[in-house]
Amino acid sequence: MKIYCDNAATTALDPEVIDAIIPYFSENFGNPSSSHWAGRQAREDVENARRAVAGLLGATPGEIYFTSGATEANNLALTGAIKAYGISHVITSRIEHKAVLQTLLAHEKEGDIEVSYVRLDERGNVDTYHLENLLRANPRSLISLMHANNEIGNLTDIRAISKLAERYDAIFHSDTTQTIGKIAFDLSGLEIHFIVGSAHKFHGPKGVGFLYIDKKHRIAPQIHGGGQERGQRGGTENVIGIVGLAKALEVACRNLEENQLKIWKLKEYLVSKLAISRIGDICYNGDSKSEENSIPNVVNVSFPCLPAGNIVALLDQAGIAVSGGSACSGLGTSHVIAALPCQREKENVRFSFSKFNTFEEVDQVVATITEIYKSVRAPRGRELELAII
Structure with missing residues (x-):
């Protein structure tokens, strides 16, 4: 056995997700950028998925951008925020996912930023007093702290951190890969600027995820091409994956x-x-x-x-x-x-x-x-x- x-x-595909995506392998195969009937149907399905994801997270559809997964979404958010807002100081922890740590290390090596690591207690929890001291000394920082650690499972109080970010005019990014579909979200009442998700962590397909960008913030595109995702990320949309992601999140939240x-x-x-x-x-x-x-x-x-x-x-x-x-x-x-x-x-x-x-x-x-x-x-x-x- x-x-x-x-x-x-990763997780197994939910049977409901399988049923939802099967038609897109043979029948609903259009390119969302095409102007004919097949393209229009694909575009409608992508936008319906966007509305569904936004509704389940307490966001607006214009704040959701589909990506190839959480690694890409983290890269887009961190690099985009550093460039768009002239960030020179980033606060993170040494137990973040490597998609975050290696992205920040690359920017630090280029001389773009200085990285500070918040202290952790003996169980790996963020020392919020130290975090506030770092913010006091470095206002207008970028904070990148994950919601739940993928190895030890620790939950971070992102609501408390969002309040500190607001107080010190910081930008707050959180890798929420391990909590999307497992913990209820209401982004409408949370001062957080970037979060990410990956469908295969909540019984959806691999190779698709999303980036939430708070409507008050904007970043420059890093993948250029056909202007997809409202110009934020070029490249033909993964319609099968996007439909599967939305269905998986619906089932998970239900x-x-x-x-x-x-x-x-x-x-x-x-x-x-x-x-x-x-x-x-x-x-x-x-x-x-x-x-x-x-x-x-x-x-x-x-x-x-x-x-x-x-x-x-x-x-x-x-x-x-x-x-x-x-x-x-x-x-x-x-x-x-x-x-x-x-x-x-x-x-x-x-x-x-x-x-x-x-x-x-x-x-x-x-x-x-x-x-x-x-x-x-x-x-x-x-x-x-x-x-x-």
Whole structure:
């Protein structure tokens, strides 16, 4: 039996999304820039999708721009804001996604900006007092802090940060890739200038995402061509992806509370099963075990080092998909874990759930991990027996 617990990396297509996009492979194939009937239908479908996404997020259609995904959207927002508003100072954290960190590093190397990194507490949460001190010393900065961390699941209070941004005339960008479709948004009541989303994180197709740009802000296009996306991003629109994104977000928001509860219970169940598993010295990275301070679907667990091999690879051999990194055997660990003030010489494994996971799968995951640790602690003959099992 194959088990997929890496939903923070990507998710399976929802059946409703599949049904919605199938006609666009053969029937509704027009180019939205064409003036004939096929093009007009495609254009209408793209704009209907834009209105749907905007409505679900509390935005206006003119604030939504479709992209190839969150990486492109982050690049467009950061580079665009730096250029459009003459930004010379950016505040971020060392646990942001590399789509943010590497974009800022490139600008810093070019001499465009200076980057300050806000302090994190021992669990990886933003020190808002330090953030305010940085803003006080550097007004009119660009703040880039993610809503939820993709590895440890920590939630950032973007409402509090938006208020600081307003107070110090800063521009606020947040990578919301891990929270779109999982947490309710009402952008109409939030002073935030740029957010991003990627459809494949909420059961939509890969290769499509969006950038929200608050109507009070504008950036210059960085992809030039046919003037698509109201001149903001050239290139023929990915109609199949855009329709799929809008449908996936509709489905996600329709069942938001129900899915949140189920997925949180899966995480809670995993934590409880690990607590009685006798695996050994288990701890949790960041605030991923917290119901209040983390997203429901992510938990990051530190396991004792194995004498040989690593848990992620051994689980893969058993048909269980998770992600992580190990400092135990020279494989290194992620930049997120490395940036946490409190580090341990352990193997760090991220489990991330979706509405398609089950409690029976959690049982199997914990049983498999337990068998792995039993095998390495058993006498040589017994180890072989367990391996065969």
